Amino acid sequence: MITRRILNSYWPANSGAELLVVAGGGGGGGTGAGQYGAGGGGAGGILYAAGVSITGVSWTVSIGAGGAGGVGSTAAGSGSVSSVTQLGLTAVGGGRGGRGNGATIDGANGGSGGGGGGFPGNDPGLGTFGQGADGGTNGTQAVPFRGGGGGGAGSVGATGGAGTGNGGDGVSYWGVGYGGGGGGGSGTTAAGGAGGYSIGGAGGNQTNGAGGNASPANRGSGGGGAGVGSSGNTTGGQGSDGVVIVRYAGDAIPTVAYTGTMSTSTSGGFTTHTLTSSGIFTT
Amino acid sequence: MIYAARIQDGKVVEILAAPSVAWCETAFGGSWLEVRKDGSIRGKYPAIGDAYDDSKDEFVSQEADE
Numbered sequence: 001m002i003t004r005r006i007l008n009s010y011w012p013a014n015s016g017a018e019l020l021v022v023a024g025g026g027g028g029g030g031t032g033a034g035q036y037g038a039g040g041g042g043a044g045g046i047l048y049a050a051g052v053s054i055t056g057v058s059w060t061v062s063i064g065a066g067g068a069g070g071v072g073s074t075a076a077g078s079g080s081v082s083s084v085t086q087l088g089l090t091a092v093g094g095g096r097g098g099r100g101n102g103a104t105i106d107g108a109n110g111g112s113g114g115g116g117g118g119f120p121g122n123d124p125g126l127g128t129f130g131q132g133a134d135g136g137t138n139g140t141q142a143v144p145f146r147g148g149g150g151g152g153a154g155s156v157g158a159t160g161g162a163g164t165g166n167g168g169d170g171v172s173y174w175g176v177g178y179g180g181g182g183g184g185g186s187g188t189t190a191a192g193g194a195g196g197y198s199i200g201g202a203g204g205n206q207t208n209g210a211g212g213n214a215s216p217a218n219r220g221s222g223g224g225g226a227g228v229g230s231s232g233n234t235t236g237g238q239g240s241d242g243v244v245i246v247r248y249a250g251d252a253i254p255t256v257a258y259t260g261t262m263s264t265s266t267s268g269g270f271t272t273h274t275l276t277s278s279g280i281f282t283t
Numbered sequence: 284m285i286y287a288a289r290i291q292d293g294k295v296v297e298i299l300a301a302p303s304v305a306w307c308e309t310a311f312g313g314s315w316l317e318v319r320k321d322g323s324i325r326g327k328y329p330a331i332g333d334a335y336d337d338s339k340d341e342f343v344s345q346e347a348d349e
Contacts, residue, residue, distance in 0.1 A: 074344040080297040
């Protein structure tokens with residue numbers, strides 16, 4: 001587990017706000033009849049900023065959606081960017097997972113890269129420096145022919161093939177995990193790869209087919225890659241949406257307002273605004 | 284809250300969680316369409332890179348080159 005938390009006791013009240021910008025996670029790849037599991041979706045990119053002035057601001061915030069899972073020979077969707085325009089903060093969406101059976105759909109580059117599909121030559125995607133890690137490769141061609149794990153914000157996705165295909169780890173801010181990679185799907189009844197940090201979607205297998213959706217919501221995690229089903233096409237899991245968090249010492253600013261969806265909590269001497277849909281944030 | 288896809292040159296380039304389609308058009312410009320994760324409108328929940336067929340009001344998936 002990687003922790004980038006800043007301890008409350010070292011955070012002076014006059015140091016401005018902390019911001020966390022998390023993009024949408026990528027969807028897990030799909031697969032069809034055959035023997036190869038699909039790659040897990042990559043985590044959405046994560047950016048952290050501290051000491052940000054929060055007096056009299058008006059910020060345009062976008063919240064990127066998680067990507068769709070692939071189905072059979074249909075490509076999965078990468079996650080979408082989350083951003084705070086006036087601060088120049090843009091987190092890149094997580095890369096889609098690669099296709100399982102059949103060629104020509106690689107894992108995509110993203111905040112974290114999507115895992116490579118199990119089929120030979122379906123490569124993983126690369127992560128963005130400072131935002132996430134690379135997707136896992138499909139490894140050696142061996143039972144249970146798992147797809148590679150999606151990259152996480154904290155580590156590279158695990159190698160598939162005979163490897164675990166687990167999604168890459170996420171990172172923790174203020175005790176909450178973000179950015180887990182999706183697990184790679186399996187080509188047999190053996191388990192698919194586990195979702196990274198327990199928030200990425202798990203890979204499917206020959207028993208349950210579909211990859212799991214990333215959960216809970218708004219953690220910017222990748223969906224699980226599809227497992228080879230008992231018949232026909234199977235579906236990758238959806239990535240989870242992104243989020244923007246604004247946190248500062250003291251009580252909530254009385255004039256704070258947001259045109260999108262926002263929840264506010266105050267604990268331990270800090271106020272936290274959690275923004276889960278796009279909007280204009282003002283103080 | 285809804286999900287809105289931005290369409291550029293006939294393809295999906297991003298999908299946001301947003302208050303409304305009109306809000307996206309005002310805040311970011313360009314052409315936006317409502318989408319749903321359950322795929323209950325416009326044929327499917329699209330992926331970035333999918334085409335939009337305005338004659339059918341549906342998204343068209345990217346298929347692998349077999």
